[in-house]
Amino acid sequence: MIAAPGTEPTTAASGAGRTEPILAVDGLRKTFGRGRKEAVAVDGISFELHEGGSLGIVGESGSGKTTTARMLIGLEQPTAGRILVDGSDLTRPARRIKDLRARGRLIQIVFQDPYTSLDRRQKVGDCLGEVVRLHFGLSGSALNGRVRELGELVGLQERQLRALPRELSGGQRQRVAIARALAAEPKILILDEAVSALDVSIQAQILNLLADIREQRGVSYVFISHDLAVIRQITDTAIVMRHGQVVEQGQTANVLDSPQDPYTRLLRDSVPHAGWQPGTVK
Amino acid sequence: MSALLEVDGLSVQLPVAGEFRTVLQDVSFSLEAGQTLGLVGESGSGKSMTVRSIARLLPPGARTTGSIRFDGASVLDLRGDALRKFRSRDVSMIFQDPRAHTNPVRKIGDFLTEAMRINGKVPPREAERRAVELLAEVGIHDGERRLKQFPHELSGGLLQRVMIAASLAVKPRLILADEPTTALDVTTQSEVMAILARLQREYGMAMLFITHDLELAAAVCDRTVVMYAGAMVEHQDSSRLHTDPLHPYSAALMQARPEIDRRVPRLPAIPGHPTSAFEAPDGCAFAPRCRFAEDACRAALPPLESMGDAAYSRCRRAAELRGHLLATAEHSGGLGDGAGVGDSAGLEEEVAR
Numbered sequence: 001m002i003a004a005p006g007t008e009p010t011t012a013a014s015g016a017g018r019t020e021p022i023l024a025v026d027g028l029r030k031t032f033g034r035g036r037k038e039a040v041a042v043d044g045i046s047f048e049l050h051e052g053g054s055l056g057i058v059g060e061s062g063s064g065k066t067t068t069a070r071m072l073i074g075l076e077q078p079t080a081g082r083i084l085v086d087g088s089d090l091t092r093p094a095r096r097i098k099d100l101r102a103r104g105r106l107i108q109i110v111f112q113d114p115y116t117s118l119d120r121r122q123k124v125g126d127c128l129g130e131v132v133r134l135h136f137g138l139s140g141s142a143l144n145g146r147v148r149e150l151g152e153l154v155g156l157q158e159r160q161l162r163a164l165p166r167e168l169s170g171g172q173r174q175r176v177a178i179a180r181a182l183a184a185e186p187k188i189l190i191l192d193e194a195v196s197a198l199d200v201s202i203q204a205q206i207l208n209l210l211a212d213i214r215e216q217r218g219v220s221y222v223f224i225s226h227d228l229a230v231i232r233q234i235t236d237t238a239i240v241m242r243h244g245q246v247v248e249q250g251q252t253a254n255v256l257d258s259p260q261d262p263y264t265r266l267l268r269d270s271v272p273h274a275g276w277q278p279g280t281v282k
Numbered sequence: 283m284s285a286l287l288e289v290d291g292l293s294v295q296l297p298v299a300g301e302f303r304t305v306l307q308d309v310s311f312s313l314e315a316g317q318t319l320g321l322v323g324e325s326g327s328g329k330s331m332t333v334r335s336i337a338r339l340l341p342p343g344a345r346t347t348g349s350i351r352f353d354g355a356s357v358l359d360l361r362g363d364a365l366r367k368f369r370s371r372d373v374s375m376i377f378q379d380p381r382a383h384t385n386p387v388r389k390i391g392d393f394l395t396e397a398m399r400i401n402g403k404v405p406p407r408e409a410e411r412r413a414v415e416l417l418a419e420v421g422i423h424d425g426e427r428r429l430k431q432f433p434h435e436l437s438g439g440l441l442q443r444v445m446i447a448a449s450l451a452v453k454p455r456l457i458l459a460d461e462p463t464t465a466l467d468v469t470t471q472s473e474v475m476a477i478l479a480r481l482q483r484e485y486g487m488a489m490l491f492i493t494h495d496l497e498l499a500a501a502v503c504d505r506t507v508v509m510y511a512g513a514m515v516e517h518q519d520s521s522r523l524h525t526d527p528l529h530p531y532s533a534a535l536m537q538a539r540p541e542i543d544r545r546v547p548r549l550p551a552i553p554g555h556p557t558s559a560f561e562a563p564d565g566c567a568f569a570p571r572c573r574f575a576e577d578a579c580r581a582a583l584p585p586l587e588s589m590g591d592a593a594y595s596r597c598r599r600a601a602e603l604r605g606h607l608l609a610t611a612e613h614s615g616g617l618g619d620g621a622g623v624g625d626s627a628g629l630e631e632e633v634a635r
């Protein structure tokens with residue numbers, strides 16, 4: 001499966017008529033420890049994401065949103081529940097290399113801090129090339145061409161592809177992390193607080209870039225953030241998590257404009273705005 | 283009423299790899315007792331350096347010019363006991379990450395009573411009693427139990443309250459708060475800000491509040507300074523900053539931020555990336571990213587000029603652009619040349635490199 005330039009299938013359009021969601025999570029649960037020390041991180045959550053869609057997961061620290069992400073990419077094994085991606089059961093983390101790679105072509109993740117999630121001794125072009133070679137067996141000029149193409153997709157020039165992570169700005173490093181995740185051509189991209197550490201002016205650039213990529217590639221997003229304004233801009237549907245449970249879900253605009261759950265209202269009212277009186281929102 | 287804190291023409295250079303690099307240039311403002319001044323900006327803007335200069339916490343070898351006066355005394359000339367008294371009694375700092383500023387192997391009680399025992403020569407029992415009172419003031423009502431706990435046993439929000447309690451122990455006259463709520467959840471941020479506001483009112487403390495969040499600055503600060511590449515680009519009333527920004531950077535920063543109650547097809551991103559003072563080109567440091575920049579903007583750094591009503595801008599075109607800065611690129615009526623603004627998403631960061 002070699003993606004030649006310009007022949008990318010427009011999955012967003014072709015998938016529009018499908019009723020099967022690309023991601024279906026059912027009764028997902030994760031506990032750590034046992035007996036009296038048992039802590040429930042994720043407490044039986046269910047949600048769906050349609051192909052080409054963008055789902056926001058909102059919540060504060062300890063709400064279980066990152067544990068959910070870790071189960072989706074197979075870093076944690078769920079205690080109960082089911083994860084279906086494009087019809088395949090991905091509930092259990094892959095053990096064999098073959099299964100790991102298959103999973104990598106379905107779902108990828110971008111973390112908050114691109115500096116700690118990139119190898120600081122590897123040139124970023126080599127980092128992208130490694131993923132392409134692993135998943136598609138490309139080499140030589142075909143490999144280089146694909147790396148250049150990935151660079152173009154996220155706005156990195158050849159000079160930057162030859163650089164080490166520390167030679168790039170925070171925004172450029174996050175572009176590398178996005179390109180690396182897209183190199184495996186996954187159906188689903190998980191973005192775990194992927195723009196939270198960026199300066200406001202750079203955050204806007206990356207949010208625009210992510211919107212373009214979704215439109216061009218039809219990749220679906222699971223966008224995890226504590227920032228409601230970012231969720232409003234980048235997602236279509238959203239779930240609000242608290243103490244491992246989903247307290248509210250629906251169209252992002254509805255959830256944020258007319259929150260039904262008191263916790264969602266509290267979250268919304270806690271965001272500083274004109275005439276805001278801190279601490280009076282309880 | 284004369285100001286509690288007066289910073290005048292402050293410039294700072296730091297030695298990096300054998301040469302001096304400018305990190306702050308020509309910073310001037312004043313702050314009165316009971317008031318809050320916001321310092322807003324992105325990476326490298328110099329907001330933390332400003333606060334560090336005031337607390338005399340600059341790295342060794344730093345070269346400082348200009349003046350900082352606290353209650354009439356020159357802070358830059360303080361030495362020995364006077365400096366110690368200034369840092370321990372007059373000003374307190376609250377940092378972004380409370381975990382990085384507490385000793386993980388010492389209990390909360392040790393942390394809170396240390397200053398009282400050493401600086402105030404308060405007996406241990408008495409210090410503990412006061413620590414419990416301080417915790418109650420920041421909304422922690424089971425103080426006795428908390429004193430026996432270690433930092434890792436407390437959540438980020440609780441630990442930040444402990445930090446605030448510690449900084450209040452000496453009833454300082456000036457609080458330097460460096461992104462004190464950035465690492466906290468929004469609901470916790472709201473509680474912590476409420477506590478700070480109440481204590482400030484009760485004690486009449488002045489506060490210098492660093493944040494990257496313009497909305498938060500507008501909500502909690504009387505006046506706001508917007509910084510870019512080590513210099514102040516705008517200084518005015520927080521409430522007016524949002525409706526009548528006086529510098530293209532402040533306006534662009536506000537527009538680039540997504541909004542909670544609407545989604546736009548494209549965010550008006552600022553091309554390029556924030557620069558530090560020493561990387562900045564000649565002339566206006568923001569010019570390479572500014573949609574209103576002209577050739578003259580690149581020639582010399584404009585001075586911070588008064589725009590009336592105690593409002594200041596460091597933009598050559600401030601008077602001409604006033605009232606037009608929040609218009610979108612298409613509607614700016616020919617004021618901006620609009621070259622490559624916002625739409626060339628992919629290569630935006632390239633512009634400034």
